[in-house]
Amino acid sequence: MKVFIVPPNSLILFDLVERYGHEPLSLMGAIHEKVVNPEIESPPINITPEDVKKGLKYAGIEVPSGIRGRLAVWGPLVDQADAAIIMEEAPFEFGCVGCHRTDEMVRYYIRKRKIPFIVVRYPNNEEEAKVMVAKIKEFLEGLK
Amino acid sequence: MAKEFETRMIVISPSSSVTPDQVTRLVHSLGLEITVKETCYGAMIEGGKGDVGKALAAIRKLDPDRIFTKVRGFPIGDTRRCRAHHGSRPGFTQLEKEWECLRLVDKGVSAAVRNEKVCEAPRPQKLPVKRLKEIIDEVSK
Numbered sequence: 001m002k003v004f005i006v007p008p009n010s011l012i013l014f015d016l017v018e019r020y021g022h023e024p025l026s027l028m029g030a031i032h033e034k035v036v037n038p039e040i041e042s043p044p045i046n047i048t049p050e051d052v053k054k055g056l057k058y059a060g061i062e063v064p065s066g067i068r069g070r071l072a073v074w075g076p077l078v079d080q081a082d083a084a085i086i087m088e089e090a091p092f093e094f095g096c097v098g099c100h101r102t103d104e105m106v107r108y109y110i111r112k113r114k115i116p117f118i119v120v121r122y123p124n125n126e127e128e129a130k131v132m133v134a135k136i137k138e139f140l141e142g143l144k
Numbered sequence: 145m146a147k148e149f150e151t152r153m154i155v156i157s158p159s160s161s162v163t164p165d166q167v168t169r170l171v172h173s174l175g176l177e178i179t180v181k182e183t184c185y186g187a188m189i190e191g192g193k194g195d196v197g198k199a200l201a202a203i204r205k206l207d208p209d210r211i212f213t214k215v216r217g218f219p220i221g222d223t224r225r226c227r228a229h230h231g232s233r234p235g236f237t238q239l240e241k242e243w244e245c246l247r248l249v250d251k252g253v254s255a256a257v258r259n260e261k262v263c264e265a266p267r268p269q270k271l272p273v274k275r276l277k278e279i280i281d282e283v284s285k
Contacts, residue, residue, distance in 0.1 A: 009235065011155055011242045012249050014214040019253070024214075031217030032151070035224070093237040126251045130262045133252030 001143050004081035006106060007095025008074060013085055016133065020140040025077040027096070034073075047072075059105060070102040078109050083116045083143055085136060090122035116143065150196045151216040154186040154203055155239070157246035160210035170206065171199050181220050185243055186211070190220045209253045212246060 001022050005013035008027035017024035047069060055068035058075035078084070086107060087095075095103070110117055118139040123129035156162050168182040171189055176199055178191030189199055204211055218225040225231040255262065 007238075009238055011153070011212055011214045011239070012245065015212040016249075016253075018213075026215060028215045028217040032215060035218055035222070036149075091241060094241045095238065123245065123248050123252070126248055127262070127265065129245075129248035129252035130255040130260065131252075131264045133249065133256045134260075134262045137256045 001082040002080050003140070003143075004077055004084040004110065006084065006086040006103070006110070007090070008077065008106075009096055010087065010094075013087060013136075016136050017085065017140065020137055022083075022140055022143065025081055027073065027077075030073050030077060058109065064101075066099055067102050067105065070096075070099060071105060074102070074106050075109065078106060078113060081110075081113070081115055083139075084110045084118075085139070086110070086117060086119045087122055088119055094122065148192060149190065149219075150193050151188060151190040151219050152196055152200065152213050153183075153188055153216050153239075154200075155212045155214075155243060155246065156186040156207070157210040157212065157250045158243065159247045159250055160207045162207045162211065166206065167203055167211075170202060174199055174202055179220055185239065188216060188220050209257065210246070210250045212249075 002025050003017045003022045004025045005017060007013075008025075010026075014024045014026050014028075051069070051072040054076060055072035058071040059068045116139075118135060120132045120135055121128065123132050154167055156164065156167070164182045164184070164186050167187045168180050171178065171180040171187065176191065176195040178189050178195050178199055180190075181188045189196055191199075200213060203213075220226075221228075223229040223231060225233065227233070
């Protein structure tokens with residue numbers, strides 16, 4: 001099954017999803033398809049008119065363009081997802097830094113889609129890490 | 145093209161005794177058509193999805209619970225990211241943070257392999273307003 005991860009660039013979540021037999025939907029995978037496309041120059045000139053339309057599907061025109069731009073990439077991933085894993089209470093430098101509103105909108109969109117999801121806490125010690133991995137394992141094995 | 149090739153980051157947990165050099169040498173010895181680049185945190189490999197999958201399976205065997213991997217958006221040596229070309233590295237803070245955290249996560253992975261029973265500690269509750277007022281009164285006396 002396809003599992004969306006929040007933060008979508010997390011190594012830990014990506015690895016755990018793959019380790020327990022599912023396909024992680026990550027930001028890196030989506031970006032890879034964009035940056036290896038020969039028609040695209042280089043960031044920040046990597047947005048196409050099609051991306052703008054995609055962004056408008058997930059956020060209204062009055063929403064700042066940065067949020068719409070991010071949602072143009074993240075939104076289609078949530079659409080494809082069969083499940084999601086959300087990590088909370090992480091330090092500020094963990095995850096996609098810069099736009100908390102996009103994070104909030106993605107979480108809202110996951111809930112709105114009514115797909116199974118789990119919320120785990122960022123581990124600060126060994127015991128919390130064991131709890132986090134055990135929860136993710138149980139959730140992913142339950143998806144089969 | 146985008147569907148066919150894949151770039152992967154291999155990140156070794158700080159608690160592992162495996163070195164980036166070992167990973168790189170192993171990948172070279174496999175004789176697969178993939179590019180490998182040794183890095184401070186592990187290695188990056190790039191090639192056809194099938195070959196990358198075979199290499200990953202072999203790399204994981206070095207230390208299954210302590211070697212982590214994720215795909216990378218930009219290809220190896222891409223001038224927009226490569227330091228040799230003064231590329232920007234916006235993902236570095238994330239990588240650094242997660243690399244630090246891997247020493248905890250690998251314990252969790254090992255515990256999960258052993259099916260170890262774990263119990264979640266209760267979350268610390270917020271201080272009730274009544275108690276806060278009492279503390280203010282006590283301090284301001």
